[in-house]
Amino acid sequence: MKRHIHSILLLCALLLPGLAAAEVKVGFVNTAKLMEKAPQAKAAISKMEAEFAPREKDLVALQREIKSKEEKLARDGAVMSEAERSKLERELISRKRELKRSQDEFREDLNIRRNEELSKLQRRLYEAIVTLAKEEKFDLILSEGVVFASKRIDITDAVLQHLDKAFKSSK
Template identity: 30%
Template sequence: MKRFTKAAALTLALSTGLFAANATAAQKIGVINTQAVFQQLPQAAEVETAIRSEFKDQIESVNRLEKDIAYYMEKLKRDGATMSEKEKEEAQQKVLQLRQEYTTKGKELDAKIRQRQTEERNKIAALIKGAIDEIAKEEKLDIVLTAAAVAYIDEDGDANISEKVLKKLTSAK
């Protein structure tokens, strides 16, 4: 009985090993550098331009505040010796008020811009994902990995689908 159990276990181990080898050999793997694709897409540059124009007035407002702060700081530095205590105090209060306004508006603007960038990047990421799915189906790929997850890839081989995804997305534009 012991002999039969050992033989059955050995047969099971060998057959499992053979099936596993066949299963891994049949898989076709693709690799994509999504970050490089994203950076090369014309849509990504257009998004940045669109966001800058969308928030143009608010950016200019924050920049004006920055210039006003610099002006009053310079005025205090330059004319401080000839100013009365009341004038110095008023100028310092003006600087503090402007700094507070600058900080508040700057943080709000930064949050709004980051939110819009995230929204637009998510849209582009969805386009990239769709293109990856299409190419994976066309080339009958079983797995597509990001380049960051791969230690080595033969650049001459056809496993890297980054260029194909980029072409598909730029031609679809």
């Protein structure tokens, strides 16, 4: 991170003497705010929740089933025949394995989809920032690693408005 900031500062130091006569327009974008507030981000979250809700519901049902069988074994185990208790114990072991496998698959699939959506969103944010920078004739847009940015150069809200328009026009 420090190396990245030093590179930017070195670039600015090299460019500023040559640009002393010209006005340099610099902007700052808070990408964390964009990721949180962009309508595309909210839509991606809603889409993923809808996509994974049925599987999550199945996992919860399986957990309840296992808990119910465990309670039955604890409650009635002493009065069950050896064959019944053994069958229930084997069934519990099998269902717990199934639950663990399903949870692992669910987590893995969710992470893959989250990364896909994050990648798409990052591309959209980048495109929106570049488009706005060109439209507003910015010379330099800074993002991460900035310690302070005044409201005068913070274009995050303008990028959000641009993303909002793009989102509404895509519907």
